Amino acid sequence: MIDFLAILDGLTKFFLIFSFILVVILATKEALTGEAPYIPSRFKTVLKMIDIAGDLKDKVVLDLGSGDGRVLFLCAKRGAKKCIGIEKNFFLYLFSNIVAQIFFKNKVKIIHGNMWNYSIKNTDILFVYLLPNTINKVEKKILKEFKKDKIIIISNRFKFPNLSPTEIDEKLHIYKYVVTK
Numbered sequence: 519m520i521d522f523l524a525i526l527d528g529l530t531k532f533f534l535i536f537s538f539i540l541v542v543i544l545a546t547k548e549a550l551t552g553e554a555p556y557i558p559s560r561f562k563t564v565l566k567m568i569d570i571a572g573d574l575k576d577k578v579v580l581d582l583g584s585g586d587g588r589v590l591f592l593c594a595k596r597g598a599k600k601c602i603g604i605e606k607n608f609f610l611y612l613f614s615n616i617v618a619q620i621f622f623k624n625k626v627k628i629i630h631g632n633m634w635n636y637s638i639k640n641t642d643i644l645f646v647y648l649l650p651n652t653i654n655k656v657e658k659k660i661l662k663e664f665k666k667d668k669i670i671i672i673s674n675r676f677k678f679p680n681l682s683p684t685e686i687d688e689k690l691h692i693y694k695y696v697v698t699k
């Protein structure tokens with residue numbers, strides 16, 4: 519265990535330990551039911567999701583249900599212009615907002631709230647890791663709200679019901695969609 523921790527960098531160790539504590543705290547009935555429980559994407563998966571998303575430079579990234587903010591922080595490191603997360607769980611919001619303020623000021627913004635009350639209209643790249651029922655509702659939301667010529671959507675684990683993926687990572691279950699006007 520000590521050797522395993524020794525090979526990780528400081529930020530990864532911090533996330534690993536914090537995520538573990540959070541999962542234990544949040545593993546209550548309430549946290550594990552509802553629209554999407556807090557099950558963070560694995561770092562390996564997040565890195566692949568970002569690769570599949572393509573060039574992030576000058577892009578506005580949104581993570582609906584941003585959890586501990588890991589997707590946003592890695593997108594910011596990869597050069598995204600602005601990374602926004604919406605998270606309804608107060609503790610996850612608090613933690614990710616503190617990290618954002620300390621390490622990614624001006625680049626990452628975490629909003630404490632309900633994703634259904636936030637428009638996706640200014641988003642270039644949307645990341646989601648949500649349950650199938652919620653994904654269905656998100657699909658309707660995207661089609662109703664998106665205003666730009668194109669929006670790229672990267673979904674971890676679950677497919678959208680009516681959209682056709684343009685790229686799939688079969689091993690990690692990552693689906694990419696490009697929706698155009």
Ligand SMILES: C[S@@+](CC[C@H](N)C(=O)[O-])C[C@H]1O[C@@H](n2cnc3c(N)ncnc32)[C@H](O)[C@@H]1O
Binds near residue numbers: 587632674
């Ligand atoms: C499976 S986790 C994914 C976290 C992060 N996106 C990732 O990939 O590591 C889903 C997150 O969505 C949040 N969530 C669920 N329903 C939400 C809602 N209506 N509004 C905002 N956040 C929500 C949960 O609290 C949880 O943190």
